[in-house]
Amino acid sequence: LETATPEACCQRELQSREGMFINKEACLSGTERFQNRQGCYTVILNSFETYVYLAGALAIGVLAIELFAMIFAMCLFRGIQ
Numbered sequence: 001l002e003t004a005t006p007e008a009c010c011q012r013e014l015q016s017r018e019g020m021f022i023n024k025e026a027c028l029s030g031t032e033r034f035q036n037r038q039g040c041y042t043v044i045l046n047s048f049e050t051y052v053y054l055a056g057a058l059a060i061g062v063l064a065i066e067l068f069a070m071i072f073a074m075c076l077f078r079g080i081q
Helices: 024-029 040-080
Strands: none
16 A cells, blocks of 8 residues: 655755755655654644743733833822822
């Protein structure tokens, strides 16, 4: 039983449609080293886990700036009275 590997599963030098294949013939013949074996959900989840800490740090930074601005506004308000 021969399993046909779709061309879309072959690894490229740049992960885009325009990127050159690393080794198209070996990929289509079934060599797993030249194939993308992970599904889209797994790849998206891994990239999300990579950037979740950056997003959290950015949110904490914005929160600190907002808190400082609120305290500054309160000090200005008390100075006017």
